[in-house]
Each structure stands twice: as C-alpha cells, then as structure tokens.
Amino acid sequence: MKAFSREIRYGMVGGGIGSFIGPIHRTALQMLSPKIRLVSANFSTRKEICDQTAEEVGLDLSRSYYDYETMAKAEAKRPAGERADFIIVVTPNRLHFSVSKLFLENGFHVFCEKPLTRTSAEAEILQKIATDRKLLFGVMYGYTGYPMIKEARRLVHEGALGKIRKVFVEYAQSWLTDPIELEGQKQAAWRTNPSESGGSLSMGDIGSHCENMVSYVSGLQIKEISGELSSFVDGRILDDDAMVLLKFVGGASGILFASQVLTGELNHFRLRIYGDKAGLRWDQMDPERLEILEKDGTIKILSRGAGSLSKWVGKTSYLPAGHPEGVIEAFSNHYAAFISKILHPNEKESDFPGIEEGVRGMKFIESVLKSSKSNQKWTELS
Amino acid sequence: MKAFSREIRYGMVGGGIGSFIGPIHRTALQMLSPKIRLVSANFSTRKEICDQTAEEVGLDLSRSYYDYETMAKAEAKRPAGERADFIIVVTPNRLHFSVSKLFLENGFHVFCEKPLTRTSAEAEILQKIATDRKLLFGVMYGYTGYPMIKEARRLVHEGALGKIRKVFVEYAQSWLTDPIELEGQKQAAWRTNPSESGGSLSMGDIGSHCENMVSYVSGLQIKEISGELSSFVDGRILDDDAMVLLKFVGGASGILFASQVLTGELNHFRLRIYGDKAGLRWDQMDPERLEILEKDGTIKILSRGAGSLSKWVGKTSYLPAGHPEGVIEAFSNHYAAFISKILHPNEKESDFPGIEEGVRGMKFIESVLKSSKSNQKWTELS
Amino acid sequence: MKAFSREIRYGMVGGGIGSFIGPIHRTALQMLSPKIRLVSANFSTRKEICDQTAEEVGLDLSRSYYDYETMAKAEAKRPAGERADFIIVVTPNRLHFSVSKLFLENGFHVFCEKPLTRTSAEAEILQKIATDRKLLFGVMYGYTGYPMIKEARRLVHEGALGKIRKVFVEYAQSWLTDPIELEGQKQAAWRTNPSESGGSLSMGDIGSHCENMVSYVSGLQIKEISGELSSFVDGRILDDDAMVLLKFVGGASGILFASQVLTGELNHFRLRIYGDKAGLRWDQMDPERLEILEKDGTIKILSRGAGSLSKWVGKTSYLPAGHPEGVIEAFSNHYAAFISKILHPNEKESDFPGIEEGVRGMKFIESVLKSSKSNQKWTELS
Amino acid sequence: MKAFSREIRYGMVGGGIGSFIGPIHRTALQMLSPKIRLVSANFSTRKEICDQTAEEVGLDLSRSYYDYETMAKAEAKRPAGERADFIIVVTPNRLHFSVSKLFLENGFHVFCEKPLTRTSAEAEILQKIATDRKLLFGVMYGYTGYPMIKEARRLVHEGALGKIRKVFVEYAQSWLTDPIELEGQKQAAWRTNPSESGGSLSMGDIGSHCENMVSYVSGLQIKEISGELSSFVDGRILDDDAMVLLKFVGGASGILFASQVLTGELNHFRLRIYGDKAGLRWDQMDPERLEILEKDGTIKILSRGAGSLSKWVGKTSYLPAGHPEGVIEAFSNHYAAFISKILHPNEKESDFPGIEEGVRGMKFIESVLKSSKSNQKWTELS
Helix, strand or coil, rough: CCCCCCCCCEEEEEEECCCCCHHHHHHHHHHCCEEEEEEEEEECCCHHHHHHHHHHHHHHHHCCCCHHHHHHHHCCCCCCCCCCCEEEEEEEEHHHHHHHHHCCCCCCCEEEEECCCCCCCHHHHHHHHHHHCCCEEECCHHHHHHHHHHHHHHHHHHCCCCCEEEEEEEEEECCCCCCCCCCCHHHHHHHHCCCHHHHCCHHHHHHHHHHHHHHHHHHCEEEEEEEEEECCCCCCCCCEEEEEEEEECCCCEEEEEECCCCCCCEEEEEEEECCCEEEEEECCCCCEEEEEEEECCCCCECCCCCCCCHHHHHHHCCCCCCCCHHHHHHHHHHHHHHHHHCCCCCCCCCCCEEEEHHHHHHHHHHHHHHHCCCCCCCEECC | CCCCCCCEEEEEEECCCCCCHHHHHHHHHHCCCEEEEEEEECCCCCCCHHHHHHHCCCCCCHHHHHHHHHHHHHCCCCCCCCCEEEEEECCCCHHHHHHHHHHCCCCCEEECCCCCCCCCCHHHHHHHHHCCCCEEEEEECCHHHHHHHHHHHHHHCCCCCCCEEEEEEEEECCCCCCHHHHHHHHHHHHHHCCHHCCCCCHHHHHHHHHHHHHHHHHHEEEEEEEEEEEEECCCCCCCCCCEEEEEECCCCCCEEECCCCCCCCCEEEEEEEEEEEEEEEEEECCCCCCEEEEECCCEEEECCCCCCHHHHHHHCCCCCCCCCCCHHHHHHHHHHHHHHHHCCCCCCCCCCCCCHHHHHHHHHHHHHHHHHCCCCCEECCC | CEEEEEEEHHHHHHECCCCCCCHHHHHHHHCCCCEEEEEECCCCHHHHHHHHHHHHHCCCCHCCCCHHHHHHHHCCCCCCCCCEEEEEEEEEHHHHHHHHHHHHHCCCEEEEECCCCCHHHHHHHHHHHHHCCCCEEEEECCHHHHHHHHHHHHHHHHHCCCCEEEHHHHEEEECCCCCHHCCCCCCHHHCCCHHCCCCHHHHHHHHHHHHHHHHHHHHHCCCEEEEEECCCCCCCCCCCEEEEEEEEECEEEEEEEEEECCCCEEEEEEEEEEEEEEEEEECCCCEEEEEEEEEEEEEEEEEEECCCCCCCHHHHCCCCCCCCCCCHHHHHHHHHHHHHHCCCCCCCCCCCCCCCHHHHHHHHHHHHHHHHCCEECCCCCC | CCCCCCCCEEEEEEECCCHHHHHHHHHHHHHHCEEEEEEEEEEECCHHHHHHHHHHCCCHHHCCCCCHHHHHHHCCCCCCCCCCCEEECCHHHHHHHHHHHHHHCCCCCCCEECCCCCHHHHHHHHHHHHHHCCCCEEEHHHHHCCHHHHHHHHHHCCCCCCEEEEEEEEEEECCCCCCHHHCCCCHHHHEEECCHHCHHHHHHHHHHHHHHHHHHHCCCCCCEEEEEEECCCCCCCCCEEEEEEECCCCCCCCEEECCCCCHHHCCCEEEEEEEEEEEEEECCCCCCCCEEEEEECCEEEEEECCCCCCCCHHCCCCCCCCCCCCCCHHHHHHHHHHHHHHCCCCCCCCCCCCCCCCHHHHHHHHHHHHHHHEECCEEEEC
C-alpha cells in the first residue's frame, strides 16, 4: 500500500518452505506494493526445498540457487535493471554473519533478521563493512514497526511523559514449556542448539526485542544490568528464561524479562514506561491501542488511525481506525522506510532498525550472559 | 501465503487512487501469493486517476482502460493464458449491477463488493446469469473471512451452544456523526446519495454485514423483522441509523443495530449468540479472540492459532497465535477459497460468500426499508 | 462510612434467612454507620424464619413480629426515641403494595424494593398517600447508586455528550436458562409465578433497572416503545426475555433488552449513550470505570476516586481509586441520601430514587406488556 | 453477612477521623454482622480527634480513651461480658509494636495492620508473647481475603498448575509521584518518615503485600533475593520504588516490584504464576475474576460466585456472581475467620494471616534492605 517510483527487486537467503519468518518477510513486501518483486534466492541448504519454494513463490528457477555463495557471485554480475536492490537474510542465526558479510562484500544492501549475529565482534565487522561501503543494513526488529509504537516514541520524545523514571518490558511465551526440540519441532531444534542459535536462547529469540523496544521508544541508554538466565526444561542447554534489572543513564531504572516457559502465554510482549508527568502501556497482542496514564488517574486509549494521532504516524498506517492491521504491516513499515532510503539516499530521517541497533543488541545479550555468570550485582553494559 | 499451482490473473473495476476498499482487495490478493497478478483494470471514470493508479500498481497501460465497457470487450478477446481469471467490482454501489452483469455476460467470474446491487431484482438477475453460465460470483462480506468467525460457525454447527435462542449483532461507527458529505469527503458523498448508494445507507454500508454475519455463524434463517431507520444529521436524505428486531425460523429471536452516528465508536462490529447450552461473543476490533460463555459461568477465550482450535480453521490462519493478523487477511481468506474453486471446480466445500448471500442481503435491506415505513409491527422477510 | 448526628433506626418487612436482597439492604445500612440500627422486623411469613433471622441479626425478639399488620400497629405506638425512622420492604413483589401502604398510613417513611408494585394503579395509590402525608418513599433501583453512574449523569447534564441521539441499555443474565423454578429454587419460584411477581418477569426483575438507569443518566423521557416479550423455557408462564425499541421525547431513540436466558452471562448490565459531541459506556460488572468516547476516537477511562472526577461524585465514594467498592456501597449511597433527607427535610437536592421513579417504572412495564400483545408497531407510553 | 452465635466486641487503637485504613477495618466488621460492636478505642493521640471519632461511630465516651496505655489497663479490668474480644491496631507503623505488645500482655487477642513492626526482632517478640499466652494474632494483609485469591491458592495447592516455575508479582501506584509529604498530605507524611514508617517505604507500604500474596497463593518459600530500592522524588529519604529478583526453594524464580511513583497507576496489584501445566493471572483492580492459562492457549476466566468454583471458596463470597464485591469484603473475610477461631478455638483450619506471616514479612523487608545496599548479587533470606 505504498507507491514506488520504480520496480523494486530483492533476493532472499533462507525462508524455504517450513520457515516461520521467511514468509512473513515476503508477505510484508508483497502487501506493500505489487511493484516489489523477489528476483533471486537461496531458500535452503536442501535442494528440494529450494525447488519447491521457488515454485510456490513463482521465482524463476534460473535464479533459485542451492547455495548462497553461488547466488552472491552470480547475482553480483547481473546488470542494474535486473540485479536485486537488496538481500534479505532469514537463515538460522548461525549464518547471519557469513551470509550478510558476503552480500555486503558483493555490494548489496542487506536486511537481516535479529539477533544480528552470534557475537558482538561479528556484528561490528558487519557494521564496518556496511559503513565503509556505504551500504544500507537493516535488522528486523519487526515490532517497532507498529504505528502505535511510533506514536509512543513521539510522545516520549516530545515530553508528554515528562522525565522518564521507570521502564518495564516483558516478553512472555509458552511454546518452549515442554522439550519439543526432542520431538522434531524444527523451529525449536535450531533455536535450542547453541551452535545454531548463539549464547542465549531467551535473549536472542525474544529478549533482544525487549531491549530494542525499550531503546526505540524511551530513547534511554542502558548503563548497568543485573541479569539471570535459567533453563527450566530438563536437558535443555540454553536458557529459556531471562530476568534482568536495568539502570539507565540519567537515573531511570526498570525490569526486563523474557521467558519461553510461561505456560499459556501466546506471544505476550508488553511495554510500560512511566515519567514524572504521565505513563504509557502497550501490548503487542492488542497492538493498535496505546494507553496513556495521566496524573489525575484518567487513562486515555489512543487508537491507530484515529484523528487524535500525529500526522507522522499516519504514514505507517494504512486502514481506517477500527479495521485491524496485523504484525505483517509492522514489518511492511520497516521495509517501506528501507526502500525509501534506497530510492532516496539523501533522505534525512529514515525510520528502520539499522546496524547500530543490531550491534547494540548483541552487546546487550553478551552483557546479560556475563552478568548471569557473575556474583557481582551490577554489570556495566559493554 | 498460499501455494497455487499456476499464476492467477485478475481484473478490477473501480479502486482508483482515493478509493477506500479497492486497495484492500488488491492487498489481500498480493499478500496471498506473488503468483496472483492484476492484469487489467478500469480504475475510475476519470482518466488521470486511471493513469496514476496504473502507474502506482505497476499495471501495463495497454490494459488500463478508461471505461469498463471497452475493458470487457477487449479483455474478453484475450487468449486463455493472458485473460483475467476473474474480475473484482469495487465501484460505488450504483455500478455494481451493470459492471457485474457485463463481465458475467462476457464469461468472467466476478467478485463484487457488498451490497451486491441497489435492489433485489437486480441481484436476482445477476444470480440467474451466473447460474446459467456456471460462473462463480463472490460478494465481499469481508468480515466472515476471519478465522475466529469460522471457528464460531463450526462450534454452532456442531452443537456446542445447544439450540440457539438469542442473537445480538451490532455495528457501531462514528464517522457520519457530522455532515461530512457536505465538506467534500468523497466516501461520505456517494454513500449518502441515494442514486449512488441505494435505498438505505446504514443497512447497505454496515447493516448488511450484520445480516450476513448472523446468517453465516448461526445458520439461522430470518423470518420476520421489525425495523426502524432514522437520519440524525440535518439535511441527510438517507438513514444513518437502523434498529431491527429479528425473529428466526425455529423460535430464536434477536436484535440487529447498525449506526454511523455513534460518536467515538470506530468500527465496532460485534456478535453475540446464546443457545441453551452456551453462548459466544466476538468483537471485530479484537478479531483474534472468541469468547465461549459456559453454563457454569466460566468464560473461555479461544485465540486464533492456538492449539485448541479446529484443524479446519487452521487453513485460514497464517501466523502463530499471538502474532496479530488483521482484516486484510480476512479478505485474503475469501479470495483463497474463491481462487481454489476456480482452479478446482469440482471441489465440494467452498467457503466464500456467494451470490445467494448477496441476493439474501438485498432482500433483507428491502424488508427493513418496508418495515420502517409500516405501522405494522412485524414484516415477513420477502 | 458516613457520619450521622444521631442514631438512625429502621424496621424491615421481608428479608428473612434465604432472602437474596434482604441481607444486601441490611449490610448496606450496617456498613454506612454503626449508628444505624435495625429495631423491628417481620422477616417472613414463617415463624421459625422470623426467629432464626432475629437471632442472626441480633434483633430483640420483642420487636420481631410474625406478621406485618401486628408490627405496624405495635411499632406505630412506640415513642419517638424508639420508633423506626423508616421501614424497608423487601418481600416478594406481591406484598410491596399492601405492606408499603400500611406503614405509610401509620406514618412511617418507606423504602421499597423494585418493581414498586404489580400495577401502576397501585403505585399511584402509594404515591398519593406519601404525598398527602408528606412521607418519604424510596424505591430501591440500587444500581443508580454507583458513583460512576452519578458522574455519567452529571456529564450528560452538563452537556459533555452534546445533544443525545442514541441510547442502548441491556441486562443479560443466565440464571433462568433452565426451569430451575421446578427444582425448588425459591428465588426463581416466586419470580416466575405471576401472582407473586406481576405481569412480566424479565421487565419486573431486571428490565425495570434498564428503564430507570436510562432515565436517571440521560434525563430523557420515553415517548413510544415497541416491545416483544418471550418465554424460552418450556412451561414457564411469564416472559424471561424482553426486547424493546425506544423513542424519546426530543428525537433520540434506542434499544433496551433484558434477558434471563443468555447462557453464561452473569449479571451483565450495560449502558451506552451517544450524543453529537461524545459517547459514554458503562458496565455494571466493572462499575468503577466509565468510558468517555471522544469525537477524535480517543477513549477516556475515568475511575472512581481518581482526581479527575467531580466533587459532587466524591460524596458517594468512600475508598481511594483502585480499591474496589462493590454493589453494596451503591445501595448504601441511596440510603445515605434517604437518611440525610429524613434528618434534614429542607434539604433541596436529594439523590435517591423515589416514588415518581417507582410509578414511572410500573407504567413502563405495563406499556411493554401492552406493546408486546399489539400488532401495532409503536405504543405510546401511558 | 455472617451469623455469629453471640455478640462480638472489639477495641481499636488508631483509626481516628482522617485515617485511611481505620474506617475500612470498622466497616469490614460492621458489614459482617450487626452483632459485632466496637466497644472501646483510643482513636488518636489528639483528644479532639478521639472525641469526634467516638461521636461519629457511636462509641460511648466512657470507653473512648486518650492514650492506649490507659485503655489497656482499664479495659483489661472489664468483666467477660463487656470486655473486648480483640483489639485492632491501625496506628502508624511506629506504634504497632508497643500497642500490640501491651494488649497481648493484658490478655487480648490482637489484629494489627501490616507491616507488623519496624524490625523483625520486634515482630519475633510479639510472636513469642502471643504463642506463650496462647493468644490469637492477626496481621492485616487484606488482599489475600479476596475469594478469587483463595480459589487461586486452592488451584495451585491441588496441582492444577503443575510444578511452579515462575512467579511475577507487582504493585504499581502513582500517589507518591510528587513530594506530597511536603504539602501536608498526612498519609504521605508519616509513611515517608523513617521514624514513623520503618526502614523501607515501598516495601513496608505495598511490597509487603506482594511477598505475602506470593507466599499465600504459591505456597513457595523464598530462598534468595536480589533487590534494589530507589527514591525518585527529590528530598525523599525513604525509597518509593523497589525491584527484587526472587529465587524460591525448589527451583522456581520470579520478580517482585513495588513502586509508588508510576504516574497514573491507581492501585494496580497483580499476580502471575506459571507452572509446567498451566498459568494464572489476577489483578486487584478486577478482583472478582481469575484467569487460568491452559497449555493449549485457551484462557479460562473464573468468576467469584459462579458455579464452577470450589465449595471452599463459597464461604468467603456473599453475593451472586456478577454483583460486585469490593475490597472491604476481603477484609471482612479475614475477620470472619479470626472471629470464628476466637469462638471455636479448636477449629483446625483457620484462614487468616497470622503472626508467622507478619514475622516473615519483616524478614523479607530487612533482606531487601540488606540486598539493596550490597554489591553481591544474591542475598539469602534471613
């Protein structure tokens, strides 16, 4: 639902049939405009998945590759009018670094799933390449694409809450309550495997969203943390639960928790911020509303699309108020901003999560891992 | 997010830049599969809108027409591999009949916005042509495409509520609270104009959704009604408010109301059904949940995507529970069923709203108009 | 939680052990002040219930009577410092008239449960006696005692909603879904029996609350109605379900429904009012909040006890915001106003439901009964 | 709304006009039964407040004392039929210890507000005296008196949630957002004053409820904590904000926070517990409902008074489902259990919060204070 001045082309690594997040990225782009086209891909390490996925999404088999190295080499040679404008990386975490690095080195803009890499050192390497080569690099923290999150950020920025004192962010899921990784659930299998997933499951998979959301909306910088990672399921190596106390530069403090063993919770990601003038509350499972808590005890519920919202937010909202948009539209918003920056490189404000957020996210995860192993109460953020 | 065995092509009449519903139809199809393509259109009666819209959606100008008659004639001549599989009609109500009729007569399947026509006589003509020519005809009552509505229908059908006694359906909007049709709001201008809109504004625009929703979920047939149409805004000819008592075949009764002057209500469409064993409640502004009211006072909240739902519903649900889908996905579900029936004409069960629903809807609207003018309490449904 | 200048004494007819509403009245008075004392009663037509109840509530047996005629005669002779200030009537409906009449004739103020009588003729007789003898007469429509209802009334009165256009009021219960009157449930037994209960069950028991609530908050006067009463349970003589269209003097319209066969609904009494400036919503099962729907789509949730509420409401609110008060406090508020008027007869504003409300309620019930039997669409309110 | 076999008499220290909690205790007793009577009191350290309060509550001035020492001495001499059955202590925290101690020493049962004392050493002295003298000692953690909290405890105890893994408890208030203690707000003045209040404001005032609620419902024992106390308002000596990580014996963990500077939050006290079979959620501002989160994603909402609840809970529930009870009824429930134990000392199960809870609460507060000052991550509960 955006107008673009020309056809936009993208490639994808990962996202074959059976992938959870790959189709969400593709759909987010499809719904944005029919002028956006998937032109090349390496969907999987398995040939039959590559072929089946290409067939399903209508990708010409000549540009469906069986490995990403071949894809990078071949696609880099394409002429400007055929070549992908950017590459989406939706592999398991393990491959984020090497795939992103190769495509950057071949001159492609990249949009990669979070967490960016497995270590902050890797993330900083990507950052350096992208900076040196003046390439765009998006990191898909999809939830900050919701219009009401943008409204929340604007309200905080404009001082509607006053000086921020407290921040609470939590991400509650149920799906790893049982050891489903032993029962053939593929999403669980790679995520619970350190060599595929990285050092922390709960932080990499969902806690990183918490850190990103807090930073995006509050504009605050985390100074020190006190974290505890746990695993509640027998035989699981990586943590499935994290609880973290936060201190921010400037005096605010707060709590972050992310758990995948909270039985019955679906995908319950919530944010609360309190300043000395007002508070706000938001819930990802009811994403079109934003609650403002006023000092006199009145709660104001703002709705996406309603007349009271800022013009700025309007650009990320497609349907009239009361006609629900979903999480795919949130992804679309990030892609719309990314593509706009590709088309208009001199654009000043550009609202998609970038490589800095990706690097910061990795440092946060590492700090939580460090704190969790430490007997010391507070750990400075690296 | 559906796999189709071949490319699907469609044409569109109406839906030019400035249209509310046209982009929703296109986006619903785009997000369904990149293999679905808009191949021809007459977007508007204004040439510049036709051109601009074609440019925005990437339609080849050679198949962007300035009137639908020319489009019908030219497109009918196209060979099978180029020709549109179906035509979407998203014009103001006035044109639904003539556009649909012409494309049916030229051998196209049609998917038309509701209300189907301006009179039931027109609707029955379309029904006859479609039947005679064995063409598919969908009518876009988009809200019955929500997965939780399908779950509700299944629960009622399987007897989970027992014998149905009471049905309450309501559609509350605010947007016509003021005479915005006099201030240049185009959506309001044609809708409040009888020659564009038909005999009833509130029933045509939103009340028809109520009737369709009740019929779809409850499976009940309306027998008698007692209705009252009113206009609350000075100078408005058509009604902006309807209240209707309902009696169903078999003894159930209920209330339907649809109003566009309920200040502050966004798009609040709600359904409640009570049987002698249990009740259910659903709210379009929170569409992913369905409340089951049990006899012992327990309320069970079912969520789209959660493990407790039926397999059958799963086919219309794309994302895991807790990852919000929106109303566009509901439209997509109708199109997925419609396209599936095009591809597999012998398919037995086919779950999209068809011409019968469209005809029934027109008869309902006419009955409410008749009842509203009558001094008699109950009016039999024609 | 009110300060009174002297001890307050009351008597009670009805409300013996097994009564639902009697203990609520007593508790409402007890919690108001320890200076309020029950001094005489005829709790039941059964002697053993009289005795047991007197024992339970600590009433001196010398003033616990076995019939109300004896009680009236004996108590009327008591000296001023002993005599009850007022008499509460909480018998089945059948006796409301004769008990109230007798105590009025003996010079007592009376507070009677709703519905006031079985016919409006009886109600008008009580009205005449009370007026002639300058006696106070309260009718317990308990729900208008909630502070947020008082705030709603004030907001409407001060024009916050603009000119009222639409009113929706509904009362949904489940408890008569099955024929429990045949299974020894005493509350159901008398209520479903016309000679005990009056002409309409659903209207007398809960629909009368709807009429009273609408009138109290909106200040509007009902002009015409179109009603339908039904019974959904085999063998039940009286209606257990009512649906009523409303037209008000001045042009507003609306819908009232009251049903006791809505499986799974507990005691779901809701009010919605929409004017041309704003709307409001209130739900008895969440009585401490009031939603204001603003024209720009913002919903403001006001809370009892919060700083934003009017001073006037504060007098009916005891606890700080967020410390839930219940329905008994609503009853207490009515009694506080009634007692204040007894103590200060020249008080100008006096906010408890009186005999006019009781008479009006009976006329409304009779009009619904008349309309339900009529083939004519609209029936003028008698 | 309880039947007692004889008149019950109580005395009160504190609770004069202007007190917040005193009237709540009195009202909770008044509403329980008219046979419960306040017979003696020292309402305040100020004579005029003593007199005015006695007048307001109808206490005979001969038993309204100007200091508690005189009261204790005089009342201890009263004969059995006149003497108070128990004494309620609702002074500022500073006096809890000395008042409770004196009345215990004079042979009275005591019910004291929380936090029990200012130090655990004081609490243990009271415990020893009560135990030695076989006197009952209640500590008013009022919120565990809610019926749905009792249902929650039963469900956990019976294994409905499986093995408990995670516990989240939070208490969010707004009222100390500004330095109102400097503006003459008396409730704030003594609470923010260490010599009146004790070592921690946020923990003493509201955090102690969190600890008690978690222990009561989960049955778990806290093993280690990691806490941080902060003050967000300039010039405030005591903390107004606490965040605490929890580890329980047996492997569960969780988070507790209590803050009085969360702008716009009224009295938002929430509990969430997750086991390996199911989860539960409860919110004090909607206290009549309890959410059970089932493994398949279904949420079951249980309501006070509904048929699905256990018989055991029924004893603490007065009104039918859907007729809201409030927080005063929760206090009443504790008093009902306490009085029942006075009347029937051999009663085995007795469900009111006692001296053990009070002592444990003081140890918890002291541990949080210790942890907050420590650089070590985990502090064992003393």
